[in-house]
Amino acid sequence: MNTIEVLNAINAALALSNALLPSLQAAVSSGDVTPEQQAEVLAKFEALRDNAAAKFSGPEWQLSGR
Amino acid sequence: MKILLSLLLLALFAGCAHNLDTSGVYAGDQTLYTTDLTIGTSYDIFHTFVTFEATNRASLPVAVSKAADNIRVNAPKWTATAVRLRQAYVVNPTPESRKSLSEAIAIIQAAITEAVGYLSAPPLKPVTDFVPTTSPVTAENLIYLVGNYSVPEFSHIQN
Numbered sequence: 001m002n003t004i005e006v007l008n009a010i011n012a013a014l015a016l017s018n019a020l021l022p023s024l025q026a027a028v029s030s031g032d033v034t035p036e037q038q039a040e041v042l043a044k045f046e047a048l049r050d051n052a053a054a055k056f057s058g059p060e061w062q063l064s065g066r
Numbered sequence: 067m068k069i070l071l072s073l074l075l076l077a078l079f080a081g082c083a084h085n086l087d088t089s090g091v092y093a094g095d096q097t098l099y100t101t102d103l104t105i106g107t108s109y110d111i112f113h114t115f116v117t118f119e120a121t122n123r124a125s126l127p128v129a130v131s132k133a134a135d136n137i138r139v140n141a142p143k144w145t146a147t148a149v150r151l152r153q154a155y156v157v158n159p160t161p162e163s164r165k166s167l168s169e170a171i172a173i174i175q176a177a178i179t180e181a182v183g184y185l186s187a188p189p190l191k192p193v194t195d196f197v198p199t200t201s202p203v204t205a206e207n208l209i210y211l212v213g214n215y216s217v218p219e220f221s222h223i224q225n
Contacts, residue, residue: 012185015114038090045102056142060117064131
């Protein structure tokens with residue numbers, strides 16, 4: 001694996017871990033899912049539902065053209 | 067990283083027994099909780115994937131871009147469909163509405179699995195695609211040259 005491939009893998013891993021940590025904590029936490037955790041999950045869902053158009057816009061959502 | 071991702075996917079997809087505190091907003095409804103957790107998490111993963119692809123497009127295979135484009139086109143539709151079926155389930159929580167919602171969530175879960183696969187082990191672009199033999203030597207392709215000094219196509223480049 002060369003330098004760019006290593007950097008790609010590191011970039012992907014970092015981005016993914018940053019994005020997923022909160023969900024990961026909620027998903028794999030042991031014991032009961034507390035009311036606070038449930039409220040966070042619901043709030044996140046509602047934020048996406050109510051702002052879907054904005055969430056799925058931006059340059060990263062433009063087709064690659066490849 | 068792969069262990070954490072495996073745990074996440076297992077928790078999301080395997081009907082993991084989330085012991086919901088019944089005093090919470092979901093009142094013990096596993097279907098709704100899993101639906102909302104999956105939809106919310108899917109956006110994070112899809113957004114991470116399309117951003118990763120857009121940022122690193124030049125060094126990624128076309129197949130990754132095509133996979134990202136599939137997410138770009140369909141993720142909004144998958145999400146909208148799941149939201150609509152979730153609402154139908156809330157209004158009328160029958161086995162039929164639950165089944166329809168579960169099917170919509172399964173489609174999202176399959177897309178999550180594909181995106182996570184690309185993110186956890188990005189496919190490699192063949193070096194011959196990246197640096198045409200007639201291209202000038204730049205800092206970017208020099209890195210490739212250093213890592214692939216024995217590739218015959220680059221033997222003409224002088225120090």
